[in-house]
Amino acid sequence: MTTNSILDLIGNTPVVELQHFSTNPEVRILAKLEGNNPGGSLKDRPVLAMFRDAEERGVLKPGAQLLEATSGNTGIALAMIAALRGYRFRAVMAESASIERRKVMKMFGADIVLTDAAGGTNLAIKTAQQMLSEDPSWVNLNQFENSANPRSHEETTGPEILRDVPDVTHVVAGMGTGGTLTGLSAFMHRQAPQVKVVGVEPIAGSKIQGLRNMAAYTPGIFSFDNLDVTLRMTEDAPAFGIAREIYRKEGISVGISCGAALWGAMELARTLESGVIVVIFPDRGDRYASTALFE
Incomplete structure (x- = not known):
């Protein structure tokens, strides 16, 4: 593939089935690797x-x-x-x-x-x-209030998931600006209402970079009403531990928020009779080398 601009390579990120993390033998968990974007993240x-x-x-x-x-x-x-x-x-x-x-x-x-x-x-x-x-x-483009933020996921991320994983039953993503979840929800509720959109919210004062607890400030583009399920973490530690395990068991470079999102997918899997979960891995791990993730 050749292109005239690096921007043409944004999107169409790969999806890989995780082999070691499903907490239910009847549930498959697949990760959409947004760290493969040119800038290294879903953003x-x-x-x-x-x-x-x-x-x-x-x-x-x-x-x-x-x-x-x-x-x-x-x-x-x-x-x-x-x-x-x-x-x-x-x-x-x-x-x-x-x-x-x-x-x-x-x-x-x-x-x-x-x-x-x-x-x-x-x-x-x-x-x-x-x-x-x-x-x-x-x-100020204001990612927290700009409707183009969720619209990008409604127009690209959502359609890609449905194209690549047509039997998807649930999509899981962490809460940051709320743009990813809002856009995915708008697309799935319109095009595939059987697909449930699940948000993972960290604790107040969380140290998981890129995620936020909505109690102190809820971005204007986000509403909990858009979600089918909200999973709330009670501590940060699982996000760090799971992210490290992803490296060692799946060979995927991930950031801390990827661990949080996969925690949500694993918790969700326990509650299902069967299903196919796509979890959004927002970035990659090289930009966290100086953090506690690598300790």
């Missing part, structure tokens, strides 16, 4: 959609400068596409975000503003909002 999809939408509406013009609060993966996708499009990009993120993510963003030419780790992504969001109010020349 390439919504970010490309948000860029295209903003350019079509005239919000983004040549020489524009972008500002976005991010836990890392969105920032990498924004930095990558901004570099290709000729825009300046500044990321606002908690200092607890892995050093690898920061370095990748800087390699793409991004500026980074770090906020106190204790405040997490919520503080990064507030800081970005304050910066925008002080200097309105910045353009």
Whole structure:
């Protein structure tokens, strides 16, 4: 396959059946490997959609400068596409975000503003909002409120799953901005209502980068009403442990949130008589080498 742009390679990610993690012999668990996107995560999809939408509406013009609060993966996708499009990009993120993510963003030419780790992504969001109010020349695509975010999954991720796994019964994904779950829910409820969409919510104050507990702040694009099932974690530890096991048992490079999503799929499998679960693995593990995942 040849292409004129790396952006043409976003999407159509592979699906692999996991051989060692089903907790029910009558349930298959397959993983959709979003870490195979050019920017290394699922966030390439919504970010490309948000860029295209903003350019079509005239919000983004040549020489524009972008500002976005991010836990890392969105920032990498924004930095990558901004570099290709000729825009300046500044990321606002908690200092607890892995050093690898920061370095990748800087390699793409991004500026980074770090906020106190204790405040997490919520503080990064507030800081970005304050910066925008002080200097309105910045353009904020706002992944937490932008309808192009879930629409990207409704138009690409959902159809790919149904195409590649036509007998799917459940789709499981972690809660971050809510864009993935909202888009998948919209598509499945319309095109395949028998498929149940399941969200995995971490604990309040979770250290799982990329996921969020919705109690403190619920993004405008997300509603629990869109989900068929919500599974709530009571601790972070299973996400780290399962992610390490994925490396060793399946040979797949994954991030911490992949472990959380698979925890949800395993819990769900225990409750089913039979089924085919597709779990979204949002990213890969190389950007977590400095974190507790690799200890």
